[in-house]
Amino acid sequence: MGRIPAAAFTVKQCLLVLAAVFAVISSAAWGDKQSDPESTSMAERYDQWMVQHGRVYSDDAEKQRRFDIFKSNVELIDSFNAAGKHKYSLGVNQFADMTTEEFKASHTGFKNTVTRPIGKGGFRYENVSATPASVDWRAEGAVTPVKDQEMCESGWAFSAVAAMEGITQLTSGQLISLSEQELVDCDVNGEDYGCNGGVMDNAFVFIINNGGLATDVNYPYKGIDWTCSEEKSSPSAATISGFEDVPVDDEAALRKAVAHQPVSVAIDVSGSEFRFYEGGIFTRDCGTDVDHGVTAVGYGEASDGSKYWLVKNSWGAGWGEQGYIRMERDVDAKEGLCGIAMRASYPTA
Structure with missing residues (x-):
């Protein structure tokens, strides 16, 4: 016991x-x-x-x-x-472990404070009286696959290149993927700063003076500032003769332009909802402090009557609707949603 x-x-x-x-x-x-x-x-x-x-x-x-x-x-x-x-809905994407400040410092790049050059030739679509109800330049073969700028504030370069790829296809019948890295490396003697931001109109000026751009196969993207390579940049695969600006704060004018070709636009992406956009028609009032360059490649109207811009981004195909966002169109604000009608321009052949 x-x-x-x-x-x-x-x-x-x-x-x-x-x-x-x-x-x-x-x-x-x-x-x-x-x-x-x-x-x-x-x-x-x-x-x-x-x-x-x-x-x-x-x-x-x-x-x-x-x-x-x-x-x-x-x-x-x-x-x-x-x-x-x-x-629209939000999703837990590749940016989910980043603060807003970190994201803005690495995935935008449009320099709103830079005075952009003025395009020559006015606005060629001013007298257009009728436009299609919807446009999607992807369906016409004028848009290359979505690319990824990575941790580099080079959205300005991707925007300019996408617009140039579009006009090249429309005038030549050839869809050629062109080099953003050539702009990042070589367009450095003015007010474009590679991975520290730039302006699409300045990129167009460089492309004109440079005699065009190489393909991104010959001059591949690195996502970092690098030394300009004359060897990689030759020969040029496509050229432009000029560029024009869309009248400021005029969505109707922007529609006329997009009805004829992909257009470079600047938008404000500072809000968390834009960063985590997953799908649907984005309607968030996101401000007009434009800080990112993207490309309007179409427009349309949803089944519920909601009008939208179809915008190609450069954050990879895993973001948004396979790399695209549909943004509300014809809003009350003259600048357009997120300032999309404030700094629009396009290259000319």
Whole structure:
């Protein structure tokens, strides 16, 4: 009988030891996030997201910091979608572990403060009296696949190149993917600054003076500022003769231009909702401090009567609607949604 208490104590002792070991293991788990059901779900989503996007961090502290940013962004996205009262949805994309400031410093690049050169020849579509109800230059073979500017503020270069690719196809019948990197590397003697931003009209001036652009096969994109290569830039694969500006703050004029060719436009992408856009017609009042260059490649009207611009971005095909966004058209603001009618221009053959 005297041994029973001792045996019982031994069993109890073992259980306490096991419980202590389990507690130590649990508390040592990454970020101590696993104990809360909601955090566990978020941590699992984060792990899956890291695998999907190939994220690897330098240490646990950086991983924890990025998790906190990710969690805040995902909560915003989930809350927006749960409201269910919008014409567009948000998604947890490749930018989910970045702050707004980090994103703007790496994925925009239009220099709104730079005085752009004035296009010669006026506005050739001014007297156009009728335009199609809808236009999609992708269907006409005038748009190359969506590209990715990566961690470089070169949206201005991608916008200018996409517009040039469009007019080249429309005049020659050939769709040629041209080099953004040539602009990033070589258009540096004026007010374009490679991965530190630029202006589409300045890019057009450079292309004219340069005698065209090479293909992106000959002069591939690196996503960093590099030394201009005369070898890679020769021969030019396409040229333009000039460029023209669309009348400022005039969506009707922009429609006339887009009805005839892809057009470079600048927009304000500073809001989180634009960054995480997944699909639908974007209607967010996002301001007019234009900071990113994109390309209007069409327009149309949805089944519910909502009018939109079809815009090609340069954040990869994993963003938005396979790299595109449909933005509300003919809004009350004269500048257009996100300032799309403020700084529009197009190259001429």
